[in-house]
Amino acid sequence: MTSPIPPRRQRRATDPGEFEDPLKNYDAPEYADDLEASLAEHALSDLRSTPVTTVAPDATVGQAIKTMADLDVGSVLVVENERLIGILSQRDVLRRVARKYEEVKDKPIREFMTRKPVKVYDTEPAAKALHMMAVHRVRHIPIVDVDDKVVGVLGPRRVTEYLQQHFKTER
Amino acid sequence: MGLQEDILKEPVSELRSRPLILVQRDTPVRQVVQLMLEDGVGSAFVVDDQGKIDGKFSERMLIKLLASGEPFMDDPVSKHAGEFWSVVRHDEPIAMVLHKLQQHRMHHLCVVDDDGMPTAMVGQRSVMSYLAEHFPRVVLTQLADTRLYVDQPEGA
Numbered sequence: 001m002t003s004p005i006p007p008r009r010q011r012r013a014t015d016p017g018e019f020e021d022p023l024k025n026y027d028a029p030e031y032a033d034d035l036e037a038s039l040a041e042h043a044l045s046d047l048r049s050t051p052v053t054t055v056a057p058d059a060t061v062g063q064a065i066k067t068m069a070d071l072d073v074g075s076v077l078v079v080e081n082e083r084l085i086g087i088l089s090q091r092d093v094l095r096r097v098a099r100k101y102e103e104v105k106d107k108p109i110r111e112f113m114t115r116k117p118v119k120v121y122d123t124e125p126a127a128k129a130l131h132m133m134a135v136h137r138v139r140h141i142p143i144v145d146v147d148d149k150v151v152g153v154l155g156p157r158r159v160t161e162y163l164q165q166h167f168k169t170e171r
Numbered sequence: 172m173g174l175q176e177d178i179l180k181e182p183v184s185e186l187r188s189r190p191l192i193l194v195q196r197d198t199p200v201r202q203v204v205q206l207m208l209e210d211g212v213g214s215a216f217v218v219d220d221q222g223k224i225d226g227k228f229s230e231r232m233l234i235k236l237l238a239s240g241e242p243f244m245d246d247p248v249s250k251h252a253g254e255f256w257s258v259v260r261h262d263e264p265i266a267m268v269l270h271k272l273q274q275h276r277m278h279h280l281c282v283v284d285d286d287g288m289p290t291a292m293v294g295q296r297s298v299m300s301y302l303a304e305h306f307p308r309v310v311l312t313q314l315a316d317t318r319l320y321v322d323q324p325e326g327a
Binding site for chain 2: 032033034035037039065066068069070073089090093094095097098100101130131133135156157159161164165166
């Protein structure tokens with residue numbers, strides 16, 4: 001009975017003279033101006049994301065709202081064991097809390113937060129954050145690192161500031 | 172045209188406007204909150220007897236009032252609408268919206284006509300949508316849900 005093992009494929013030594021660049025047909029994207037290029041190419045880590053305000057899921061609604069008022073921030077991130085589990089934004093307060101505040105102010109925030117919020121990685125381009133804001137219709141997007149730890153939060157105010165900075169530097 | 176040139180030249184009317192809520196000075200805060208909730212917007216503008224903008228009530232003010240612990244829902248909105256507000260003319264460039272939103276740290280601006288009468292509201296979300304719609308090659312081609320690693324090795 002003959003062995004079913006096929007003969008080893010012979011590998012030909014690469015001749016440096018025959019090297020073919022695998023990217024020879026790659027066309028680098030062209031952008032209409034530097035601002036468009038920076039949106040597509042700059043990583044979110046290049047943007048100064050707002051200092052992150054975090055609360056524990058067992059914090060009360062009243063505590064979370066006082067934190068938002070004292071720090072004048074549009075959202076607080078809910079973090080458990082260094083992992084992002086939710087977000088409470090001004091819009092969440094309007095929708096779920098405002099009309100029955102006296103009833104719910106001592107309840108834990110985990111019952112009123114938006115669970116599993118959309119997020120972006122800090123290595124992704126600024127355009128990705130804009131995409132998430134436009135498609136998911138949210139204003140604040142948490143930024144996480146490769147280990148899923150929260151490193152920032154990006155709001156529209158920071159994006160407009162970013163656009164304006166580019167206007168100034170290019171004039 | 173490039174992104175920067177478009178923002179500098181195109182008028183405010185090119186932005187997707189948000190529902191405009193206009194309320195009288197004596198409207199109760201509770202009713203204003205209900206209107207904001209129904210229209211899904213974060214600001215309402217208070218108008219005077221001539222219909223001109225006289226103040227603004229926003230989610231930001233709502234948070235401050237809730238945090239204060241004082242009852243306010245039955246107060247007239249004018250009592251809490253002292254927050255700074257700003258307007259932009261419909262024919263000004265989009266760059267002016269960016270400038271005013273940034274300078275005054277606001278979420279929304281009221282768009283007014285040549286007579287100073289309110290006609291629409293634009294905000295940060297309008298700007299985000301404008302960027303996404305006018306530059307889909309850069310923005311809307313992004314993957315909706317990316318992961319930095321795969322859950323399982325390929326072929327497993």
